[in-house]
Amino acid sequence: MAVQDGTGLIGGRLGLRPAAAWRGGGILVLLAAAAVFPLVFTNPLVTTIGVDTMIFVGAASAWNIFSGYSGYISLAHAVFFGCGAYTAAIASNDWQLNGNVVFATLPLAGVIAAGVAVPFGLVTLRVRRHTFLVVTIAIFFIFQLMAYNFSFTGGTSGLSAPFLNWLPQSYNNPFYYLALAIAVATFALSWLIRRSRFGLQLRAIRDDEGRTRSLGVPAMRVKLSALVISAFVIGMLGALWFYFIAQVLPESGFDPAFDLSIALMAFLGGLGTVAGPVLGALIIEPAQQYLTQQFPNAFLSQIALGAVFLAVIALMPRGLIPTVAERITSWRAKRSNRVPADADVAGPGKAVPAAEPGPAADASARENSR
Amino acid sequence: MTALLRVEHVSKSFGGVHALDGCTVEVDEGTITGLIGPNGSGKTTLFNVITGYERVDSGDVFMGGTKITNAPAQRAFSLGIGRTFQLTRIFPRLTVMENMLLAAHHRSRGQGQAGSRTRNPLARAGGTADRRHAMELLEFTGIAGYATALAGTLSYGQRKLLELSYVLAAEPVIVLLDEPAGGVNPSLVNHISGRIREMNRQGTTFLVVEHNMEFVMGLCDAVTVLDYGTVVATGPPEIIRNDPRVLDAYLGMAEEDDDASRE
Numbered sequence: 001m002a003v004q005d006g007t008g009l010i011g012g013r014l015g016l017r018p019a020a021a022w023r024g025g026g027i028l029v030l031l032a033a034a035a036v037f038p039l040v041f042t043n044p045l046v047t048t049i050g051v052d053t054m055i056f057v058g059a060a061s062a063w064n065i066f067s068g069y070s071g072y073i074s075l076a077h078a079v080f081f082g083c084g085a086y087t088a089a090i091a092s093n094d095w096q097l098n099g100n101v102v103f104a105t106l107p108l109a110g111v112i113a114a115g116v117a118v119p120f121g122l123v124t125l126r127v128r129r130h131t132f133l134v135v136t137i138a139i140f141f142i143f144q145l146m147a148y149n150f151s152f153t154g155g156t157s158g159l160s161a162p163f164l165n166w167l168p169q170s171y172n173n174p175f176y177y178l179a180l181a182i183a184v185a186t187f188a189l190s191w192l193i194r195r196s197r198f199g200l201q202l203r204a205i206r207d208d209e210g211r212t213r214s215l216g217v218p219a220m221r222v223k224l225s226a227l228v229i230s231a232f233v234i235g236m237l238g239a240l241w242f243y244f245i246a247q248v249l250p251e252s253g254f255d256p257a258f259d260l261s262i263a264l265m266a267f268l269g270g271l272g273t274v275a276g277p278v279l280g281a282l283i284i285e286p287a288q289q290y291l292t293q294q295f296p297n298a299f300l301s302q303i304a305l306g307a308v309f310l311a312v313i314a315l316m317p318r319g320l321i322p323t324v325a326e327r328i329t330s331w332r333a334k335r336s337n338r339v340p341a342d343a344d345v346a347g348p349g350k351a352v353p354a355a356e357p358g359p360a361a362d363a364s365a366r367e368n369s370r
Numbered sequence: 371m372t373a374l375l376r377v378e379h380v381s382k383s384f385g386g387v388h389a390l391d392g393c394t395v396e397v398d399e400g401t402i403t404g405l406i407g408p409n410g411s412g413k414t415t416l417f418n419v420i421t422g423y424e425r426v427d428s429g430d431v432f433m434g435g436t437k438i439t440n441a442p443a444q445r446a447f448s449l450g451i452g453r454t455f456q457l458t459r460i461f462p463r464l465t466v467m468e469n470m471l472l473a474a475h476h477r478s479r480g481q482g483q484a485g486s487r488t489r490n491p492l493a494r495a496g497g498t499a500d501r502r503h504a505m506e507l508l509e510f511t512g513i514a515g516y517a518t519a520l521a522g523t524l525s526y527g528q529r530k531l532l533e534l535s536y537v538l539a540a541e542p543v544i545v546l547l548d549e550p551a552g553g554v555n556p557s558l559v560n561h562i563s564g565r566i567r568e569m570n571r572q573g574t575t576f577l578v579v580e581h582n583m584e585f586v587m588g589l590c591d592a593v594t595v596l597d598y599g600t601v602v603a604t605g606p607p608e609i610i611r612n613d614p615r616v617l618d619a620y621l622g623m624a625e626e627d628d629d630a631s632r633e
Binding site (some may be wrong): 043192193196197198199201203204206207208210212213214215216218272343 | 443445447448468473492
């Protein structure tokens with residue numbers, strides 16, 4: 001069967017397989033590099049950047065599963081991050097957890113964040129596009145306000161994590177590998193979802209929700225499922241981050257910069273692509289952390305973040321991956337002088353001339369006119 | 371014989387405008403029925419009412435004996451009413467094949483491995499059978515060469531063909547076409563009408579709104595004429611073509627004036 005739905009416009013047999021091999025190889029190399037990273041760079045200042053980066057790789061990827069695929073741009077995923085962090089904080093304090101066992105609260109944090117996502121989604125997903133975005137911002141601030149004012153969240157002084165009695169030299173490593181594991185799992189999930197029927201429905205909603213609905217797709221359920229999945233992942237990451245930082249405050253758990261960062265990472269890499277948010281996070285987070293460490297008082301990292309945002313919007317609104325992929329495709333097309341691919345697709349049965357790229361519809365129309 | 375699709379005394383107003391005014395239309399199974407009328411006569415509103423995009427003020431809609439008045443769009447669809455839009459609605463950032471698979475997943479006549487398709491939500495979109503079927507349809511409409519292209523890169527006429535293809539992928543019982551020939555070059559118009567006729571031969575019923583008279587008169591078994599939201603005339607094309615009420619609705623001239631000026 002020559003039926004493919006690869007991203008290349010020339011879906012020829014020759015075009016896709018090496019591309020898939022390249023892709024697989026690239027992922028393996030990246031994975032290997034990520035796995036040995038804390039063994040090569042043992043400086044805690046560097047591994048701290050590593051942990052933060054992995055948290056953002058997972059978070060941007062999870063955000064993209066909802067916002068990237070469905071087109072509903074959420075600026076409130078810090079709600080789920082904060083809920084996860086506070087869940088871990090409250091659980092480990094109340095149950096007096098200590099040592100490795102604290103990480104057992106990660107799934108719980110995910111479940112709580114996912115639980116918050118249900119009413120959140122049922123309210124916000126009734127409106128679309130810009131209205132949705134504005135409503136999510138409003139809800140985000142409601143959550144931050146609640147964290148400031150409730151007693152069980154510790155108010156303005158927040159909550160602290162139990163002391164983890166680990167060697168300072170390798171203290172970051174368990175956090176790094178957990179974050180890496182979550183990031184890899186999220187990436188795999190994102191890939192599975194994108195090619196699945198569920199992902200197809202999400203992307204159809206992005207293009208034309210009314211029409212999708214009329215084709216029998218239960219749009220609300222599809223959107224809500226994606227939101228809950230991304231909230232679950234981000235809730236777990238919030239809990240992990242809490243143990244890493246050892247403290248959560250209303251302004252750090254529910255941080256507007258978190259929302260902007262993950263959105264920017266996805267935009268930079270390519271909104272709605274599988275690899276885009278990962279690439280964006282791998283570029284932006286280390287850069288930002290590096291700038292913060294080098295110029296602690298200069299807000300340079302924030303200025304740089306803003307500048308990158310503007311540059312992305314102005315220069316390549318679709319993001320790195322789609323833009324580069326298009327360049328490669330057109331370059332290949334030029335090189336191979338546009339040999340028509342898929343000339344072998346004529347299927348069984350129908351006595352209609354197989355269409356070829358080019359003015360095919362018109363040609364076959366002429367043949368079919370009475 | 372009862373009609374497959376029946377609209378009974380349906381009225382629908384937008385503010386003070388009576389878009390439909392006690393409109394009764396029947397579409398017999400296995401026919402290609404044309405729906406014509408001047409701009410603003412209520413053709414698209416009638417489509418919207420049937421397919422669940424607008425609610426009626428009064429009257430009823432029946433599909434194969436089932437009352438579907440004010441049913442939501444997905445219910446109309448699940449009962450086998452497919453529809454294309456005057457301003458073509460495709461999914462521009464999905465590939466042509468993905469457009470097809472999206473609709474094929476919700477086939478109204480539910481064929482084959484429906485069960486296995488729905489069980490695992492993360493299974494790859496579109497099984498082999500779905501893809502083959504989609505490819506056959508794309509070959510049938512003549513845009514198979516674009517299967518892997520993004521639908522947004524298609525030309526206007528090709529988009530019309532894609533919308534028709536994916537509506538057919540859902541295997542509807544009846545297809546409502548809103549100006550399938552509008553803004554399309556003449557050779558493609560012939561192609562489209564050829565495809566419609568072929569699908570009709572295989573058992574699909576069509577209700578077609580179209581301004582292109584040649585297209586309607588050449589294609590349809592029966593034609594219904596709307597004016598000011600009511601049916602002015604209905605019958606076979608050759609009779610409709612010469613019906614004075616139809617000429618009046620389109621050209622707005624009264625018979626007497628016409629006769630008088632000739633004498």
